[in-house]
Amino acid sequence: MNAVILLLVGLGTMALGYFVYSKFIAEKIYRLDPDYRTPAHEFEDGVDFVPTNKFVLWGHHFTSVAGAAPIVGPAIAVIWGWAPAFLWVVLGTVFFAGVHDAGAIWASVRNKARSVGSLTGDVVGKRARSIFMIVIFLVLLMVNAVFAVVIARLMMNFPTAVLPVWGAIIVALIIGQLIYRRIIGLGLVSVLGVVALYALILAGPSVPLQMPAEVAGMSGNAVWILLLFAYAAIASILPVWVLLQPRDYINGLQLFVGLIILYGAICVLNPTMVAPMFNDNVPAGTPSIIPLLFVTIACGAISGFHGLVSSGTTSKQLNRETDARFVGYFGAIGEGGLALAAILVATAGFASLADWEAMYSAFGQGGVTAFVEGGAYIIHHGLGLPEVTAATLLTVMAALFAGTTMDTGLRLQRYIFQEWGEIYNLEWMKKPLPATLLAVGSCILLAFGAGGADGSGGMIIWPLFGTTNQLLAGLTLLVITVMLVNLRRPMWYTLAPLCFLLVMTVTALVFQLRTFYEQGNWFLLFLDVVVLVAAILVAMECAASLKRHRTRVANEERG
Structure with missing residues (x-):
């Protein structure tokens, strides 16, 4: 199969989804209102609630949800062949992810920008809220701890990427001032930011920055992890316009340029799969491919983490309610495009089938390595760019997206602790600084407590990320579905993905139980049981809540 054909089919289907299906969902199901006063205006504080240009907000939202997962998941899942991964990414983006992400923004905006976890208590019930908050905390803990490890390893293995990865923060700080203070127009700011970022990428191979193998008795990897958590803690407290928004926006533009380079190289080289x-x-x-495909590829098809971003930070910055379609649904399209690129380079970026099989000699292999090596091969042979420069470009792309997700993830984890402070009336926990310290402390405890001096403890529970994340997506769709029932609107567009995810998640958890038992991995076996019980309870809450609300609505219509 020719890779260019798959590229055109995939992008064409996603474009059709945005221009046709998302328009229907926005106008007929969610009924987005351009005159509705959003929480960004109602509670504007210049820190978390900030009305934001939809293009800038799209950049924040997209790069926050993208991370490394839409690269890692698809680049691992192609071990079952490229067709299943391709179909799940393309169809999942159009019918699952876009509806889920835009819906989570809409649901939060209509409820004073509360997180989807907090909303569950009102919409579904307090028991569901308790389950939801635990699942949310586990997902954020996994994301923050693991992405710190991923970025640290990338910088240890690719020292040419260190300069552009950290230099991007300085660029973002400058861009933030230019945008917020309206010194120059957004178009010129965008061009300058992208030029500066790519200048750093081109300079990276000439200025490799290698962390020593040992610093003050700690490994270089551990030092990077601590530095990343220190940075993320500061970023999570700063007003969103200072660093979070501009960093995410410029990274979003950088991704599109990177994707254009990748897609252009594919079209020029015209490789076969x-x-x-x-x-x-x-x-x-x-x-087995079923159900593991649907939890191995989460980001890039549908991901519960997106619901946290949509209702945690994005809804607080939405200028007009109708922007939810562009920010949420098109944000999902952007991530689907990244996942599609990961599939193509991880299956067509090798000289032969034997080379590909050598990369995929066991399940779990491939991932970022296959993306960087396969992508560098295609860019080098297609566009003539030096392979080390191409590898640096793709490494920086992966590291920057993991970093922006970590920024947002830690801010969201801070929100969770603050919401627990509200729920249990703990005044000290409602404050940003103590909540941030708790968030960082829990991540570091997992990283170094479970992983030892290397700080890679997050990797221990990472095998459960896919199932826990998809359970979270199901919970978000549940909240949206119940809201639609209460508003007497069609619910099947969210109920069908909800049922599919719950079935696949529960089945995958059962499969993993057997695997962990055979491996003698009692810690993961225990966590699997916890998540499985949560999934079953969620399924029961789904059925009970939907039945209760549908009965109430039917009685009101009769009476």
Whole structure:
């Protein structure tokens, strides 16, 4: 199969989804109102609640939800063949992710920008809220702890990426001032920001910055992790316009330039998919494609983490309610485009099937390495860019997206502690600084408590990220569905994805139980049981809540 054909089919389907399906969802189901006063205006404080240009907000939202997951998941899942991953990414983006992300923004905006976890108590019930808050905390803990490890390893393995990764923060701080103080127009700011970022990327190979193997008795990897958490803590407290918004915005533009380079190289090189369409010769120990495909690829098809961003930070910055379609649904399209690129370079970016099979010699292999090496191969042979520069470009892309997700993730974790302070009337926990310290402390405790001096403890519970994340997406869709029932609007557009996710999540958890038992991994077995019980309770809450609300609505219509 020719990679260019898949590229055109995938992007064409996603474009059709945005211009047709998202318009229907926005106008007929969510009924977005351009005159509705959003929380960004109602509670404007210049820190968290800030009315924001939809293009800038799209950049924040998109890069916050993207992270490394839409690269890692698809680049691992192609071990079953490129066709299943391609279909799930394209169809999942159009019918699942876009509806979920835009819906979470709408639901939060209509409820004073409260997080979807907090909303669950009012919409579904207090028991569901308790389950939801635990699941949210676990997902954020996994994301923040693991992405710190991913970025640290990238910088240890690719020292040419260190300068552009950290230099991007300085660029973002300058961009933030230019945008907020309206010194120059957004268009010129965008051009200057992208030029500065790519100048750093081009300079990276000439100025490699290698962290020593050991610093003050700690490994270089551990030092990077601590520095990343210190940065994320500061970023989570700063007003969103100072660093979070401009960093995410400029990274969003950088991704589009990166994708144009990747897609352009694919079109010029015109490579074939060396990987099989359906892989019958999977390595020993590879789990069944169903249901594991649907939890291995989360970001890029549908992800519960997106609901946290949509209702945690994005809804507080939405200028007009109708912007939710562009920011939420088109943000999902952007991530789907990144996942599509990951699939193509991880299956067509190798010289032969034997080379591809060597990369995918066991389940779980591939990921960022396959993306960087496969993408560098395509860019080098397609556009003639030096392979080290191409590898630096793709490494910086992965690291910057992981970093922006970590920024937002820690801010969201701070919100969770503050919401617990509200729920349990703990005044000290409602304040930003103590909540931030608790958020950072819990991540560091997991990283170094479970992982030892290397700080890679987050990787221990990472195998449960996919199932926990998809359970979270199901909970978000539940809240949206119940709201639609109460408003007497069609619910099938959210109920169908909800049911599909719950079935796949519960089945995947059962599969993983057997795997963890056979491995003797009692810690993950215990956590799996916890998440499985939560999934079953959520399914019961779903059925009970929907039945209760539909009965009430039916009685009101009769009476």
